[in-house]
Amino acid sequence: MSGAASQGRGVVAIDVGGTRTRVAAGDGPVVRFPTEQDYDRQLARLRDAIPGTPSAVGVSFGGRVTAAGDVRVAMNLRGYEGRPLRRDLESTLDAPVRVAHDATCGLLGEHALGSLRGTDRCGYVTLSTGVGAALRLGAGGHFVAATTEAGHQLVAGNDRRCGCGQTGCLETLLGGAALGRHLGRALETVEDAGFWHAYARHLADGIANFALTAGLDAVAVGGAIAAQRAGLWPPLREALAERLTYQAVRVHRATLDEAPLAGARVLLDVPPSSILH
Structure with a gap:
């Protein structure tokens, strides 16, 4: 069509x-x-x-x-x-x-109508029940958009078992369902600043690995967790600045509500x- x-x-x-x-x-x-x-x-x-x-x-x-x-x-x-x-x-x-x-689909939406417009090498990360990621490479109408498994990249020192069967997936540190099981309560009830600071640093590691591996110029972050946690962004940007000393990557909060x-x-x-x- x-x-x-x-x-x-x-x-x-x-x-x-x-x-x-x-x-x-x-x-x-x-x-x-x-x-x-x-x-x-x-x-x-x-x-x-x-x-x-x-x-x-x-x-x-x-x-x-x-x-x-x-x-x-x-x-x-x-x-x-x-x-x-x-x-x-x-x-x-x-x-x-x-x-x-x-x-x-989040990537297509943000590229067509949101924060990724005009960017030839870009990605989208969604933080919600799970953690999803996709990338787009190409100019104009000549491009490929691909789903990735960046949410299941392995994190050193992480011994949490993931629903996918692996041990140490990033999703166990960021996904709403996995964290809810680990904490014994819904993620939206957690207000501890230290928890969200650690969350931002884990997210920064994941975004940096995702962006550098694919050579992305920009990444948009969306999903319910990103949308509801405005306080996540200052520590996230600080952590990204510490990590991305080789190649700068623009990281945006998704501008589309959905x-x-x-x-x-x-x-x-x-x-x-x-x-x-």
Whole structure:
């Protein structure tokens, strides 16, 4: 799908996260509801949330998908793994569907409409239920956007077991679900300044490794944790300044309130060959 597909009134954008789902149909208000752990119930909720028959649907999904739109890995939605999400949505909604990882969609949204506009080598990191990352390399319409596993880079001295099966993943230090299990309470209830200072330093290490490995010029950071913790940014910028002494990287707070949702709409105008799942 190409051209001005994302501008059509019948276009629907969906963001299926590990905790919440958001649906934007045309110019109407965004509909929000908790993501169902049961795959079939989630399909039914999406059908109920979308009026009429859309002309096209772009989907941001909180997990890795194949080029065909099948769910490969969804650590926070295990019941979705192996399911043909794109085909099932096309059958449920009677419309053509494109699906990509939520970090990739966040990247597309921030590059098209937000803080990464005009940057040829850039990345996006999302801090939410989990930790996702994607990068974009290329100029103009000739580019590749790729999901990465930067959230599962191994951190020296970290002995926490990750849901992916590895020990020492960055996600165990930054992801909302992993930290909630480690702390025994929801991350949003934690107000200790020392905790968030340490969080910022772990995040700085992860961003620096991600950016330097790919040679990125800029990285946008989004997701619920980044959006809700304004106090995270001063220690993060301080830690990044200490680390990035070889090559400067611009690190932005995502300017779009819901970058993956915006990117799901942008996805409809991106050639399939430009997305590496």
